[in-house]
Amino acid sequence: MISPESRRIVSRRTRPAKSPLSQEAIVSTALELLSREGMAGLSLRKVAAALDTGPASLYVYVADLNELHVLVLDRVLGEVELPPEQAGDWRNRLKALLRSYFGVLLARPGLAQVALSTIPSGPNMMALTEALLSLLAEGGVDLRRAAWAIDLLLLQTAAVAAEQDNRRSQDESELARVAEAVHSVSAEQHPNIHALGDELVSGKGDRHDWALDVLINGVLSTPRP
Amino acid sequence: MISPESRRIVSRRTRPAKSPLSQEAIVSTALELLSREGMAGLSLRKVAAALDTGPASLYVYVADLNELHVLVLDRVLGEVELPPEQAGDWRNRLKALLRSYFGVLLARPGLAQVALSTIPSGPNMMALTEALLSLLAEGGVDLRRAAWAIDLLLLQTAAVAAEQDNRRSQDESELARVAEAVHSVSAEQHPNIHALGDELVSGKGDRHDWALDVLINGVLSTPRP
DNA sequence: ATAGCAGACGAACGGCGTTCGTCAAGAACA
C-alpha cells in the first residue's frame, strides 16, 4: 500500500494546485467524459476519479446524477448556433437552427435521450427557445400557436436524433434482424409493408429535412383550438 | 441455514409444478413488474426472483436486458386497438389509433423511453405499422410518402408520451423550478418567453391532439423529395 | 447401460448511485 501522503504529493505534482471543486469543473469533466465514452460511460464515480477525488465529494455541488445530466445538456446546448440573422428567409433560418440543435445532440452518444427525459430550463435552452419563438413570429405564426409549435419542433428533432443515435450505436446484427423481419413479412398478411420493403428501413439524412418541412407546413396550416 | 432440499419442497408446495421457465413466462413476469414498479424497477434480478430462480437462469431465453425490454415493448403493443374499420373517416381513425398507441405507452411508467431507444420489429409492431400504412393510403397518401410519415407519427407520439411520463414522475419541485425559470426571465432579454409566461409550461392533453393534426396536415401538404 | 447435451443456477466480479460519519480548514466571534 502506498501511504496517502505520497499519493497526494504525486497527484499534486501532476495537477499542481489540484482542481478546486466546483459545479463548473464537474460539468466540464462530465462533458469530456461524455464526448469520449458517451452517456453510457458517464458516471459520477468516473467524474470523481477524473477530478482525483471520491464520488461523495460531488454531492456538494450536484444533487444527483439526473441533475448532472441536466447541467451537461444545457452546457452543450450553448454550442447550438443561434441566428444567422440575415442569410435566408425565416423558414430556412428556422431549419438551420433546428439542424444545429440536431447536430449538437447527435455529436455525443446518448445525449439525445437526455433531451427526451427532461424539461430543460437552463439559460442556453432559454436562448434557444427565444430564438425559435422569434423566428416563428417572423413567419407570421401568432405567439400562442408558436408556444405549442416549438415544443413540437424540439421534441421531434430530439426524437429523430435519438433514433439515429441508436441506429449508429447498435451492432449491425440488430439492424439486419429488423431488415430481415420487414422482408420476411407475407404479402397477404401485411401487403403494404411487403410492397415497401427496404423503403421503411432506409435511414437517410433527407428524412429529417423532410420532417422539418412537414412540421412547419403543418404548423402554418393548423390553428390552435 | 436451511438445507436446499427443504427450501425446494416448500417452494414447490407454494407453486406446485414450479413455473417452467420460458421466454413467454419471463416476459409476462417482467410485464407485471413493469406495471407495478415502472421501468426503473424492472431488473433481471427481480424477474428471476419472481420466478423463484437466480438471474443466471434467464440468459437461456433472453440475450440481455435490452432484449427483454424489446420483448416487453412488443408484447405491450399488442394492446393497441387497431382499426375500428368503420366509425369515422380515415383521419379520425388514424388519430384514434395513435391515441391508443399513446395511451398504451403512457400506461407503464418509463415504457415510452424504451419505444424511443429501439427500432422494434416484433409482430405487434408490424401489425401497427401495416394499419398505419393502410390508413394513410386510404387518405390518398402515396406509399413512399406514407413510409416516411409513419415514422414521423410514431416517433412524435412516443416522444410526447415520454415527455408527459417524465412530467408525471418528476417531483413537483422540479416542475416548479422550470416554471420559476420561465417567469423570472427578463422582458428585455427574452421578450417572447416573457410575454408567453405559463403558456409555455402548461401541459394539457389538447396539445397532443393538436400535434397530430399538425403532423397529418403537414404530411398531406409536403411531397417527398 | 451409457454418453452427450441442454437447461438450470450458485457464486462471484466489477460497476453503479447514494448516504453516513468523520475530519480539517476557515470564518465569525469573544
Added chain:
DNA sequence: TGTTCTTGACGAACGCCGTTCGTCTGCTAT
C-alpha cells in the same frame, strides 16, 4: 489570541445492478 460554528471534502460502506463462469442435474439418443 482563543474558541466555537460552519461548510466543503471524502473514506467507507450499503444495497442495488447486469453479466459470466463453472458445475450440477435430468433427459434423450444411442
